[in-house]
Amino acid sequence: MEIRQFKPEECDKSLELSMYAFQYELSPEQLESKRQHFKADQVWGAFEEDKLCAKLTILPFHIHLNNTLVTMGGIAGVATWPEERRRGAVAKLLTHSLHIMKEQGQTISFLMPFSYPFYRKFGWENCVDYKNYKLLTAQLPPKPIEISPGSIRRYHAASEQLIAELQEVYSRYVSRYNGALARDEDWWMTTVFERRNAHIAIFYGEDNKPVGYVNYRVTDRTLTVFEFIALDENVKTELWRFLSNHDSMIDQLTISAPIDDTLAYLLPDPRIGHEIVSSFMGRIVDVAGFLQQYPFTPHARELELTLDIADAYAPWNNGTFRLSWSEDGVVTVAEGASSAEIAVSCSIQTLTSMFIGYKRPSELHRIGRLQANRDIVALLEQILPERTTYMPDFF
Numbered sequence: 001m002e003i004r005q006f007k008p009e010e011c012d013k014s015l016e017l018s019m020y021a022f023q024y025e026l027s028p029e030q031l032e033s034k035r036q037h038f039k040a041d042q043v044w045g046a047f048e049e050d051k052l053c054a055k056l057t058i059l060p061f062h063i064h065l066n067n068t069l070v071t072m073g074g075i076a077g078v079a080t081w082p083e084e085r086r087r088g089a090v091a092k093l094l095t096h097s098l099h100i101m102k103e104q105g106q107t108i109s110f111l112m113p114f115s116y117p118f119y120r121k122f123g124w125e126n127c128v129d130y131k132n133y134k135l136l137t138a139q140l141p142p143k144p145i146e147i148s149p150g151s152i153r154r155y156h157a158a159s160e161q162l163i164a165e166l167q168e169v170y171s172r173y174v175s176r177y178n179g180a181l182a183r184d185e186d187w188w189m190t191t192v193f194e195r196r197n198a199h200i201a202i203f204y205g206e207d208n209k210p211v212g213y214v215n216y217r218v219t220d221r222t223l224t225v226f227e228f229i230a231l232d233e234n235v236k237t238e239l240w241r242f243l244s245n246h247d248s249m250i251d252q253l254t255i256s257a258p259i260d261d262t263l264a265y266l267l268p269d270p271r272i273g274h275e276i277v278s279s280f281m282g283r284i285v286d287v288a289g290f291l292q293q294y295p296f297t298p299h300a301r302e303l304e305l306t307l308d309i310a311d312a313y314a315p316w317n318n319g320t321f322r323l324s325w326s327e328d329g330v331v332t333v334a335e336g337a338s339s340a341e342i343a344v345s346c347s348i349q350t351l352t353s354m355f356i357g358y359k360r361p362s363e364l365h366r367i368g369r370l371q372a373n374r375d376i377v378a379l380l381e382q383i384l385p386e387r388t389t390y391m392p393d394f395f
Helices: 008-022 028-037 089-103 116-120 160-174 185-195 233-244 287-293 348-356 361-366 374-383
Strands: 002-005 043-048 051-065 068-080 108-111 129-136 151-155 199-204 210-219 222-230 252-258 273-278 281-284 303-310 319-325 331-335 344-347
Touching: 002 089, 008 028, 008 043, 008 051, 008 068, 043 089, 051 089, 051 108, 068 089, 068 287, 089 108, 116 281, 151 233, 160 185, 160 199, 160 210, 160 222, 199 233, 210 233, 222 233, 281 348, 287 319, 287 331, 287 348, 303 348, 303 374, 344 348, 348 361, 361 374
Parallel strands: 068 108, 222 252, 303 344
Antiparallel strands: 002 043, 043 051, 051 068, 108 281, 129 252, 129 273, 151 199, 199 210, 210 222, 303 319, 319 331
């Protein structure tokens, strides 16, 4: 079995497998559009001679992490023909993808799993949860009498100016979280506008600058909110006022929000449809590269910390890494333990969960996923910024 990139003329092989595996059909016009936008260098396949057995795509992204951007490889479109399953094709593709992402400088990877246990075997771990709400019309937030200065404008078609305004608000909002994509204009156009085919309502403050928006669709008397982005509580109130004004058109509203969302607490009656849903998984691809660019919480003293990491599928991560801080806060990373005993020991999954901000060191230590003494755990709590994870996109 050969693992290789697709050739430009093999686009139809990729589309045929995707349509079968993910159970959808494309019109002739959609097929032609897919062929024109096919990026063969991002798609890898397991082939036997000329026959495609399985495939995956590595998408080049950047994500927000503690007020900086880091490179990320998004694994998508993992698919296998049923007669080729359980022959190890996907395992080989995933292992190969780790090598490719490391070469490309993508120090961390995200994916949306079909099975959490399956991908956890290969080093990925839960890293994003959502709160999904379902509100009946009568449960929508009440409308305050006082109206905040500003106005709402509604859009359906994309434009460069509109995308620029959305980008400004989106970037400011998601910089509060870890994991959200740094979107470019093409992603706004193809994913936010074309794929969702939804409306966007922007709230402009009294200075006529955008300070929040909702991306939503109304079908079959249900209002579905894909993104609710507000830079402060007054903006949030006005966006909810706008959504509540659909009350004669709908029976219910559904919305997916970050795990730290406080909607239920702010409602007069918090007994609404509400569930916590696990979403994306993450994986540090290159421990040394990731640690070198990681934005630790600043501190003013010399420090040395050794990590012992277990990684069965990326041998360059399987070992010890020594982090040293100078008095002026400069961090250096070297492979190999110091003369002192190993300070921290954990799997690549736990390391990812801890450094992305999904779980805190003290919690991981309490449940037995992080081996370290209490002083070291306390140190990790100090040097790792506390930040909620959020990914409002899908790939």
